[in-house]
Amino acid sequence: MRRLTPLTVFVLSAFGWIVVLTALWSQVSAWTSYPVGVLSHMALEQGAPMWIRQATVTPGNIEVDTAVSVPAPEQGGRRGELTVEANPARYAYGLPIFLALLFAARGKGLGWRAVAGWALLLPGQAFSLTMSLLMQIVMAAQTNIRxxxxxxxxxxxxxxxxxxxxxxxxxxxxxxxxxxLDRRFVQDVLVRGWRDSLAPSAPPQS
Known part of the structure; x- marks a missing residue:
């Protein structure tokens, strides 16, 4: 029986970890993504003060009261100030992906790299959440620049x-x-495995 290559073992392990960790993450995502909502709150207040009145962050939700006035169909066409909301975890699913790759590589220092990775992922996730909320405002206003x-x-x-x-x-x-964060493993296993897969196989011995 042909033995699996390190690259194949890594891919299969990473896939398995993604399934397991995503299931676990879905149970705690409201708390692990709470800082994403906090960062987005700060970005909205600093970056769009002309739109934002108040933002409220709770585990699993961020609600933004805006100063943008839009028609309210349920009020006979009268205008009302827009409120938008989103779940910060919607754009924070990269955490189980990162952890799955980290665990599949089985390198040293898993603890500190897992914590560092979680913290370093937050700004990008906050950017995605902020853009989603701003896009809701833009769409509700029908992209009316004025x-x-x-x-x-x-x-x-x-x-x-x-x-x-x-x-x-x-x-x-x-x-x-x-x-x-795992560049040594990438160089020693992934890059080497990829090169080996491209190398021509030796002809069979007669």
């Missing part, structure tokens, strides 16, 4: 930031972070 009191380039920056934060960062950042 109503939102912003310029065209600011509107486009929010749209592109939302796409980056929702489609790219949640999965790319944990992988890049792991590649940086």
């Amino acid at each position: 109503l939102l009191r912003v310029s065209q380039w600011q509107m486009e920056a929010i749209i592109y930031g939302y796409q980056l934060g929702s489609l790219v960062l949640p999965t790319l950042v944990p992988i890049l972070l792991w590649l940086w």
Whole structure:
């Protein structure tokens, strides 16, 4: 029976860890992602003071009261100030991905690297959450620049930031972070295994 290569073992182990850790993370995500909501709260107050009145962060939710006035259909077309909300964990699922790669590599210093990785993931997750909330405001205002009191380039920056934060960062950042924190394993196992897989096999002995 052919023996599995270290690269294959790593891939299978990482997949298994992702399944297990994602299930565990879903039970505690409201608490592990709470700092994401706090960072997003700070970013909104500093970056969009003309829109934000107050933001309330609780485990599993961030609610933002805005100064943006939009039509309220349930009130006969009268206008009301917009409130948006989101779950910070929605963009924090990179944590189990990062931990799965870390555990699959089985390197030294798992504890401190796990904690460091969790902390380093927070800014990117907060960016994604912030862009999601801003995009909700933009969509509710029907991208009306005059109503939102912003310029065209600011509107486009929010749209592109939302796409980056929702489609790219949640999965790319944990992988890049792991590649940086576990670079010796990457060099010794992954890169070497990839090179070996490209090398031509030796001809059979006659």
